[in-house]
Amino acid sequence: MNPCGSVHSGLGLGSKDGPEKSRTGFYFASFNYVNSILGSGVIGIPYALSKAGFGLGLFLLLVVAVVTDYSLILMVRSGHLSGTYSYQGIMEASFGYPGYVVLSLMQFVYPFIAMVSYNIVVGDTITKVSVRLFSLKATSLFARRDFVVGLATLFITIPLCLFRDLAKLARWSLASLVLVLFILMCILIRLGTIEETVPETEDAWAFADTGMVPAIGIMAFAFMCHHNVFLLYESIEGASQFVWDKLTHISVAVAFVVSLLFGIAGYATFTGNVQGDLLENYCWYDDLMNLARLAFSFKSNMSLHQLLSSIYLSN
Numbered sequence: 001m002n003p004c005g006s007v008h009s010g011l012g013l014g015s016k017d018g019p020e021k022s023r024t025g026f027y028f029a030s031f032n033y034v035n036s037i038l039g040s041g042v043i044g045i046p047y048a049l050s051k052a053g054f055g056l057g058l059f060l061l062l063v064v065a066v067v068t069d070y071s072l073i074l075m076v077r078s079g080h081l082s083g084t085y086s087y088q089g090i091m092e093a094s095f096g097y098p099g100y101v102v103l104s105l106m107q108f109v110y111p112f113i114a115m116v117s118y119n120i121v122v123g124d125t126i127t128k129v130s131v132r133l134f135s136l137k138a139t140s141l142f143a144r145r146d147f148v149v150g151l152a153t154l155f156i157t158i159p160l161c162l163f164r165d166l167a168k169l170a171r172w173s174l175a176s177l178v179l180v181l182f183i184l185m186c187i188l189i190r191l192g193t194i195e196e197t198v199p200e201t202e203d204a205w206a207f208a209d210t211g212m213v214p215a216i217g218i219m220a221f222a223f224m225c226h227h228n229v230f231l232l233y234e235s236i237e238g239a240s241q242f243v244w245d246k247l248t249h250i251s252v253a254v255a256f257v258v259s260l261l262f263g264i265a266g267y268a269t270f271t272g273n274v275q276g277d278l279l280e281n282y283c284w285y286d287d288l289m290n291l292a293r294l295a296f297s298f299k300s301n302m303s304l305h306q307l308l309s310s311i312y313l314s315n
Contacts (some may be wrong), residue, residue: 002059023234023235023236023238023239024170024235024236024237025236025237026236026237026243026246026247028170028171028174029157029170029232029235029236029237029247030247030250030251030254031170031171031173031174031177031189031227032170032173032232033167033232033247033248033251034173034177034251034254034255035173035176035177035302035303036076036225036228036232036303037068037221037222037223037225037251037252037255038177038180038255038258038259038302039114039225039300040093040117040118040121040296040300041218041219041221041224042180042222042258042259042262043183043222043262043266043277043278043279043296044218044221044222044276044277044278045061045218045219045222045259045260045263045266045268045277045278046262046263046264046265046267046269046270046274047218047274047275047276047278048060048061048214048218048222048263049061049215049217049263049264049267049274050209050211050267050271050272050274051209051210051211051214051215051218052209052211052212052215052216053206053207053208053209053211054204054205054206054207054267055206055207055208055221056207056208056209056212057263057265057267058260058264060212060215060219061219061256061259061260061263062217062256064216064219064220064222064223065149065223065252065253065255065256065259067217068220068223068224068252069248069249069252071226072225072226072229072248072252073244073248075087075090075226075229075230076229076233076241076244077241078228079091079230079233080241082094085230085233085234086230087103087107087226087227087229087230088100088103088104088107089156091103099145103210104241107227110227111227115304118300118301118303119149119152119157120145120149120303121177121296121297122148122149122152122297122300122301123145123146123149123152124145124150124201125279125293125294125296125297126142126148126294126297127142127143127144127145127148128154128284128293129284129290129293129294130142130209131143132285132287132290133287133290137162139292144296152297152301155300156301156302156306157301160172160301160302160304161304168246172202172302173302175302176299176302176303177297179295179296179299179302180258181258182291182295183292183295183296183299184258184262184265186288186291186292186295187262187265187266187269187278187292188261188265189288190269190282190286190288190289191265191268191269194269195268195269198269198270198271199273200271201272201273204271204272205271219259222259223252223255223259266278266281269281279292279296
């Protein structure tokens with residue numbers, strides 16, 4: 001099989017054996033792609049820089065982005081060569097049925113755990129912000145995490161997750177990316193207003209530090225979207241290896257630039273005092289950052305549909 005062939009010539013994608021899925025153009029596909037990469041891990045990049053050292057951290061971020069770019073391209077190329085267009089199919093072609101079972105289990109467990117953690121983050125964040133912005137009492141329904149999580153699940157998560165077709169969710173992905181840019185804007189604004197109030201850290205701008213290994217783990221998590229590769233691929237109109245390569249280069253580059261800005265701005269603000277969750281560094285009485293926290297909560301909810309779609313594929 002031609003490794004640069006069209007997706008329509010492959011197995012299981014829009015063939016007579018399965019329902020034809022709607023597809024989207026190149027630019028809308030890029031929104032889904034970038035949204036798949038830019039998850040909750042992006043707010044951990046400043047902490048990764050503090051662990052590895054500022055200079056080495058920036059270099060490692062570039063390396064992780066390049067490796068991610070190559071691996072995403074390699075997955076689709078492997079799909080063409082093996083004649084199967086799913087993560088499980090590649091594993092079965094390479095390692096037999098045991099590989100298929102192991103990958104299917106991982107393909108279910110990781111998104112499931114991520115969805116649970118997203119709901120916890122949403123519940124904790126919205127309740128605290130609601131208490132601050134609306135002066136709610138501790139006994140109020142909107143100050144209870146279980147009620148807030150249930151509300152967000154009912155009115156945001158479930159309607160989005162009813163769509164199994166990523167092509168229909170491109171505009172939601174665009175809205176999610178707008179929220180990411182809003183959060184970044186808030187961080188950049190606070191960089192210029194609270195920098196003088198943050199305690200100084202000795203050797204804050206040292207090139208390298210001893211925490212390179214955990215820093216790589218944080219960065220790798222921030223760029224992880226491999227479970228969605230074939231969902232994204234089959235959503236592209238006229239998909240081919242050439243189109244996928246181009247889309248991957250652009251999407252990973254955009255994700256790298258955004259992650260780089262998050263990392264530099266967050267680290268420059270708090271240096272060695274930065275926490276694993278950058279937003280936890282800001283005061284809960286800071287209304288601008290509370291809006292950023294709300295935006296992050298909504299962004300997290302808008303990412304759940306892609307996680308659930310990968311769970312569909314594991315079954």
